[in-house]
Amino acid sequence: MKYFDNWVVRGPFRSADLGVYRIIFGLAALALLPNAQFLAGYPSSFFAPPPGPLQRLSGIPPLGVLISLEIALALALAAVVFGVFTRTASVVAGVLMVLTFGLTYSFGKIDHTIFLPLAALLVVWAGWGRSYSIDSLKTRADPDAPVSQWPLRLFALLIGVGFATAAIPKFLGGWLKPGTQATEGHYWYETLIDDRNQAFAPLFGHITSPIFWEPLDWVTVALEGGIILSVISWRSFRIMIALASVFHVGVLVMMNILFTTNVVAYAAFVPWGLVLVWLKRRGVHAPRLSARAWTVVAAVGIPVLAIVAWALAVGLPIEARDGIKIVIIVIAGIVSACYLVFEILNLVRWIRGRSARRDSLRRREVAHAR
Amino acid sequence: MSKGRRNALRVAFALAILLLPAEMVIQKLVDQPYPGIYQPSFAGTPVVNDILTAKVPLVHVTFADASVVDVPFEAVLPDSKLLDLSVFNSAFQSQIRANSPETVAWLKNDLEQKFPGRTPTTMVVEFQTLKIDITDPSSRTATTTKTVTVDLQEGAR
Structure with a gap:
């Protein structure tokens, strides 16, 4: 158990990493702000919440309540961005996201966006408000003090659990049988039945060889089932979520399915502090303002940011909203691909170093024998 | 780390593992x-021996003048951010x-707006098993497996 206890609290995350992630998370979540008010256009008899607390609702909440939920969520996320009452704002944002998403999932289909609110509800306890926040200006917290690592470990484990719930039915449903080509089957379903046949998707319809499709089934099951196992080490977990981000780009290109909320959640595990160091070396830094000036900026910025995000969420056409999601997924894919290349180079260096050490040892042994 | 905190973390992680x-x-x-920590399963495969099997609804609206119009099921629903097929299947x-x-009152109003000056009397939904x-x-074949009739006159009274 001692190993387990140490494993839970061991991690590479620093206050700066989490502070930058909090800002990125808040901005991305504002860009993905759910639009719930369109639900008022349905008759209440369409409302069929999945098993869970939403079944306690007797019908679709009135339009005023839906709009209030959207605005409250936008305000909470804007407060997260600026780091004002960070703990309260993060928990409120997480709960409101669960609720607002849940309302839109009460019409026959659950979209799997749960990692996004989970990030707000868990990473906050690691201390993501300790750096680059208005709260830190008030408390004058030491930005170099160690942060709690267990919330990130727990978050990683829950991401693994989430993906395992996808891997197990695939495994039981025959995805690994050589004759199935399940990915191809779902590709055709999405293309012909759900009309997800835009952009690059039609190109895949020309590929009929199982040599292309069958390995995709195996890779999918291995990736989804492997994430929970990779939680054992931070390095293996980061490699797996980087692979997952690249995988989401593949799903986007092939089937036009957008796993945007997932990649925003994975960003919790990026060492953002290193990016800041890199930027500082190039003379890029936040404006140097007094604590009082930052407080004024936040007091103005929070409502402005929230209202702009809300107006875009309800006013932008769905194509533009999808465009934002695509940009987020592609950026995540590029960052992840770079990280994977970095890890491959590390591996190559390690192998070369190992063989060089072995050669040197052999030479020394030969010299010694002489 | 205090003993209490250590035990709390052990319980939290044990619960996370048991959650699966x-x-x-x-x-x-x-x-x-919902809420639940799931990802989409896409279990099984809808294509067997190059044949895609899917369940799709076909909608026929009958009007007071006895004319019948086929309407795409998406057109029956309001513009939304949701997947129309899922919403339609769930509701009908x-x-x-x-x-x-x-549903009847809303549908009647919805169809009257889509077909101005005409009075819809019934909407028939044929759920078909489509093989492509x-x-x-x-190359497609379709078999009707279920029919749902919405009486717009009776229900709207």
Whole structure:
């Protein structure tokens, strides 16, 4: 158990990493702000919440309540961005996201966006408000003090659990049988039945060889089932979520399915502090303002940011909203691909170093024998 | 780390691990709950021997002048951010739910706006099992497996 206890609290995350992630998370979540008010256009008899607390609702909440939920969520996320009452704002944002998403999932289909609110509800306890926040200006917290690592470990484990719930039915449903080509089957379903046949998707319809499709089934099951196992080490977990981000780009290109909320959640595990160091070396830094000036900026910025995000969420056409999601997924894919290349180079260096050490040892042994 | 905190973390992680079998059992026995930590399963495969099988609804609206118009099921629903097929299947799968007074009143109003000056009397939903040959997607066969009729006159009274 001692190993387990140490494993839970061991991690590479620093206050700066989490502070930058909090800002990125808040901005991305504002860009993905759910639009719930369109639900008022349905008759209440369409409302069929999945098993869970939403079944306690007797019908679709009135339009005023839906709009209030959207605005409250936008305000909470804007407060997260600026780091004002960070703990309260993060928990409120997480709960409101669960609720607002849940309302839109009460019409026959659950979209799997749960990692996004989970990030707000868990990473906050690691201390993501300790750096680059208005709260830190008030408390004058030491930005170099160690942060709690267990919330990130727990978050990683829950991401693994989430993906395992996808891997197990695939495994039981025959995805690994050589004759199935399940990915191809779902590709055709999405293309012909759900009309997800835009952009690059039609190109895949020309590929009929199982040599292309069958390995995709195996890779999918291995990736989804492997994430929970990779939680054992931070390095293996980061490699797996980087692979997952690249995988989401593949799903986007092939089937036009957008796993945007997932990649925003994975960003919790990026060492953002290193990016800041890199930027500082190039003379890029936040404006140097007094604590009082930052407080004024936040007091103005929070409502402005929230209202702009809300107006875009309800006013932008769905194509533009999808465009934002695509940009987020592609950026995540590029960052992840770079990280994977970095890890491959590390591996190559390690192998070369190992063989060089072995050669040197052999030479020394030969010299010694002489 | 204090003993209490250590034990709390042990319990939290144990519960997180136990969540996986618990979620799988709940999904199997009841349905997928919300909130829940799930990812989309895409279990099985809808294509067997190059034949894609899917269930799709066909909608026919009959008007007071006895004319019948085929309407794409998406056109019946309001513009939304949701997947129309899922919403439609959920709302019109059962005869009882499809004929609930709220649905009927809303549908009647919706169809009257879509077809100005005409009075819709019934909407028939044929749920078809569609088989598409993926080597030639234009080759399709359809079998009606279920029919749901919404009486727009009776229910709207």
